[in-house]
Amino acid sequence: AQSVTQPDIHITVSEGASLELRCNYSYGATPYLFWYVQSPGQGLQLLLKYFSGDTLVQGIKGFEAEFKRSQSSFNLRKPSVHWSDAAEYFCAVSHNFGNEKLTFGTGTRLTIIP
Amino acid sequence: NAGVTQTPKFQVLKTGQSMTLQCAQDMNHNSMYWYRQDPGMGLRLIYYSASEGTTDKGEVPNGYNVSRLNKREFSLRLESAAPSQTSVYFCATKWSRAENSPLHFGNGTRLTVT
Numbered sequence: 001a002q003s004v005t006q007p008d009i010h011i012t013v014s015e016g017a018s019l020e021l022r023c024n025y026s027y028g029a030t031p032y033l034f035w036y037v038q039s040p041g042q043g044l045q046l047l048l049k050y051f052s053g054d055t056l057v058q059g060i061k062g063f064e065a066e067f068k069r070s071q072s073s074f075n076l077r078k079p080s081v082h083w084s085d086a087a088e089y090f091c092a093v094s095h096n097f098g099n100e101k102l103t104f105g106t107g108t109r110l111t112i113i114p
Numbered sequence: 115n116a117g118v119t120q121t122p123k124f125q126v127l128k129t130g131q132s133m134t135l136q137c138a139q140d141m142n143h144n145s146m147y148w149y150r151q152d153p154g155m156g157l158r159l160i161y162y163s164a165s166e167g168t169t170d171k172g173e174v175p176n177g178y179n180v181s182r183l184n185k186r187e188f189s190l191r192l193e194s195a196a197p198s199q200t201s202v203y204f205c206a207t208k209w210s211r212a213e214n215s216p217l218h219f220g221n222g223t224r225l226t227v228t
Contacts, residue, residue, distance in 0.1 A: 004156075009154075034216070036217075041221065041222075042221050042222075043118070043204055043206075043219030043220050043221045043222055044157075044204070044206075044217070044219045045219070046216040046217065046218075049216060090156060090157070102159070102217075104156035104157040104158075105156055106154055106155060106156045107156055
């Protein structure tokens with residue numbers, strides 16, 4: 001069965017610092033990978049997705065993620081965080097049997113300090 | 115920005131009471147989903163409807179029923195609420211079941227069962 005691990009429950013960074021959120025997946029074939037962001041009291045919003053091709057994908061709000069097959073990872077990065085980036089971030093993985101098989105990680109809560 | 119609308123936003127029930135969570139979308143999407151979000155567990159799929167007229171169980175369907183009333187509306191019913199169903203419930207939609215079609219989420223219903 002596929003699974004997603006986000007090893008960091010909570011991360012705190014200073015405004016303007018760089019950010020990397022880790023995501024590791026377990027799945028035999030090439031997965032479809034997603035990052036979603038959830039602001040307090042809101043639903044989840046898609047940041048970016050990877051299906052094939054270039055392993056570095058760009059998303060909204062200045063985020064990017066890199067797919068590394070050898071490490072089974074899909075880490076999310078941002079060069080310089082803003083206070084508005086404080087939120088919870090979820091990595092998710094799917095395969096070609098439809099979205100009902102989408103598996104979410106447990107999330108990483110990001111706190112930004114001035 | 116209507117998108118996916120969930121009602122109510124908050125609800126408190128006593129054990130054994132019933133209620134229906136409503137979800138409506140105006141994006142003409144074919145597939146609709148109900149997730150629950152619990153601390154440290156990410157999102158888990160309860161039921162989904164790949165298209166109008168069809169519904170299927172997800173990962174955690176016990177204690178719930180659903181109705182895909184029409185293309186726009188997908189309701190989730192708790193017939194006899196239990197404290198274990200205290201959670202935040204999210205409705206989500208997507209254009210098709212295809213794995214590369216992203217989910218669009220509502221803002222959630224926070225349910226407490228006492």
